[in-house]
Amino acid sequence: METLLNYFENIPSHHRVIIIVSGLTFFWIVEGAIPLHKLNYKKWRHAIPNLFFNLTLMIVNLPLAFMLLKTADWVVVNNFGIMNWLPDMPLWLYVVLSLILMDLFGAYLPHLIEHKIKPLWMVHLVHHTDHKVDTTTANRHHPIESVIRFFFTLFGVFIVGVPIGLVFLYQSLSVLATQFNHANIKLPKKVDDTLSYFIVSPDMHKVHHHYRLPYTDSNYGNIFSIWDRLFGTYMKLDTNKIVYGVDVFPDEKENSNILSLLKQPFQKYKSPTVMPDKEYENL
Numbered sequence: 325m326e327t328l329l330n331y332f333e334n335i336p337s338h339h340r341v342i343i344i345v346s347g348l349t350f351f352w353i354v355e356g357a358i359p360l361h362k363l364n365y366k367k368w369r370h371a372i373p374n375l376f377f378n379l380t381l382m383i384v385n386l387p388l389a390f391m392l393l394k395t396a397d398w399v400v401v402n403n404f405g406i407m408n409w410l411p412d413m414p415l416w417l418y419v420v421l422s423l424i425l426m427d428l429f430g431a432y433l434p435h436l437i438e439h440k441i442k443p444l445w446m447v448h449l450v451h452h453t454d455h456k457v458d459t460t461t462a463n464r465h466h467p468i469e470s471v472i473r474f475f476f477t478l479f480g481v482f483i484v485g486v487p488i489g490l491v492f493l494y495q496s497l498s499v500l501a502t503q504f505n506h507a508n509i510k511l512p513k514k515v516d517d518t519l520s521y522f523i524v525s526p527d528m529h530k531v532h533h534h535y536r537l538p539y540t541d542s543n544y545g546n547i548f549s550i551w552d553r554l555f556g557t558y559m560k561l562d563t564n565k566i567v568y569g570v571d572v573f574p575d576e577k578e579n580s581n582i583l584s585l586l587k588q589p590f591q592k593y594k595s596p597t598v599m600p601d602k603e604y605e606n607l
Contacts, residue, residue, distance in 0.1 A: 405485015
C-alpha cells in the first residue's frame, strides 16, 4: 500500500493520461463483447463529441493540478482535515476511509448540488443529453462543469485532509469507476446487485440516466454506493425500461453536435416532467 501511494505521489502527468486512455480502451472492448443493450448506432461517430469532452477535461485538470498539490501539502504540514483528526489506524484503513470521504466531497456532493441548482443543472445537462450511454459518456462534461468539479475536489482535499499521493490515487480510481459504471456492459444480475452494495455498478448508474424524474435525481455516486444508500437517493429500475437522454432536450442530432453542446448550458428550456405516480408505479 505504501508503494502504491509513493507511486501516485510522484506520478508523471503522462501516466495519468495513460490511465484515462487505457480504461476507456478496455471498457470499450468489453462492452463490445458483452453489451447490456444492442445500441443501434455508429460507435465511433457517437464517440466523437464525448471524446472531445474527455480532452477538455484533461486540458482543464492537468494545469490546475498544482492547486491540489499546494492544498494537500498544506493540510499535511498543518495537520488539518478529518483524516488528520482521527486516531492512528492501519494504512489500508486510512486509505479506504480517505477514498470514501473524497468520493463524498469530490463526486456525490457536487453531483447532487448540480441537480438541485438550476444554473449548475444547465451545465450538467450536457452529460445527460447522451442518448446512447456507453463508456465514452463517462467524462462527457462541459468544460465549465470540469472546472466546477475540480474545485469541489479541491474542497474535498481541504476538508478530508489527505496527502497528494492519495489525491491522485482517488482521481485515477474515480476516472476508472465512471468509465466502468457508464459502460454498456451486461453483468450477471446477481453480480451487479452484489457490487452495488459496495461500489456503483453499471446497472445502478444507468438508472440515473433515465430520461425522466424521479430516476434522473437518484444514484449520484461515482465510486462507492454508500452515500446514495445512506442519504436515501438510491433507486432501482429494470434496465430494459431505461430510456437514455433527458426530456427537456430530446433532439438526438443536436445532442450529438459539439458546438450545440457547448452552447447548451445557455439555452432556455421548459421544466422537466415528473413521471406520474401511476406510470412510475408500473415500472
